Amino acid sequence: MASWNSVPLHVSYEVLGWFAFACWSISFYPQVILNFRRKSVVGLNFDFVVLNLTKHTAYLIYNASLYFSSAIQKQYKDKYGQKEMIPVAANDVAFSAHAVLLTAISLFQIAIYERGGQRISKIALGILLVAWSIAAVCFFVSLHNHHWLWLLSIFSGIQVCMTIIKYIPQAVMNFRRKSTExxxxxxxxxxxxxxIANYLQMVMQSVDQGSWVNFYGNIGKLLLSLVSVFFDILFICQHYLLYPSKRRRSETNIEHDNVKPSDRQSSENV
Incomplete structure (x- = not known):
């Protein structure tokens, strides 16, 4: 196994990795809590949730297989070099498992809470059917020739595609509603x-090893970071710059509805 050359870089790698794990893991809870408090999933795009579940399931298969399987690790080193470090850390596996669980909870909330007229689109269902059909065919091909690293690259590709696609329905919904409520x-x-922390973690490993193989050896992790950052900036612009008046008006209406009638009457008399 390859080893670290610099203790500070190794420590930075671990700190950044678990910081990314904490941020990404905690990021699932605000939406789950918001759904629970409202007893409603109106405003949450269902396509986003089901595509997200497929994305994280594929990412979990990739991370867990490359992290735990010695056979797949051997195939990785045969392809990229015996001195190269495996580009999957324990925090990657932990995050993936947690993400699958929390996304499944969001899907359960969709099933039990008030949905309005929202539903999963036929386009999203079609995308899921194509993605899992490709995964199934590639699995049986790999079962014959034992090209497991190639199979993992397919799952990595699926998770990258899902990462790109999953954000689009929510961004379009916010645009059409002119609101992020x-x-x-x-x-x-x-x-x-x-x-950002995930990307910096990869940089730490590359600087220590004097090699950038971990970037294209785990292209899924790299694209995951870059695509997520791009769409996060888009959503931040929608929330704070493009539709702030809608958001504030919605919050004002909610506060007004929560005021007791007696308090409202007293205020009007004054």
Whole structure:
């Protein structure tokens, strides 16, 4: 196994990795809590949730397989070099498992809470069918020739595609409604922090090893960070710059509705 050359860089790598894990993991809770408090999922795009579940499931398969399987690690080193470090850390596996669980909880909330007229689109269902059909075909191909690293690259590709696609329905919904009500900005701020930390973690490993193989050896992790940061910035612009009046008006209406009639009458008399 390859080893670290610099203790400070190794420590920085671990700190950044677990910081990314904390930010990304916590980022799931604001939306879940918001849904629970409102007893409603109106404003949360269902396509985003089901695509997100597929994305994180594929990412969990990739991370867990490359982290735990010695056979796949051997195939990785045969391809990229015996001295190269495996580009998956324990925090990557922990985050993926946690993400699958929390996304499944969000999907359960969609099933039990008030949904309005929202539903999962046929386009999203079609995308899921294509993605898992490709995964199934590639699995049986790999089962025959034992090209497991190639199979993981397929799952990595699926998670990258899902990462790109999953944000689009929510961004379009916010644009059409001219509002981000029902969509937690806390989720986005934490996701942005995790994406930046994840990218910096990869930089620490590359600087220590004097090699950038871990970037293209784990292109899924790199693209995950870059795509997430891009869309997080887009959502932040929607929330704070493009539709702030809608958001404030919605919050004012909610506060007004929560005021007791007696208090409202007293205020009007004054």
């Amino acid at each position: 029902g969509w937690s900005i806390g989720n986005i701020l934490l996701d942005l922090s995790g994406g």
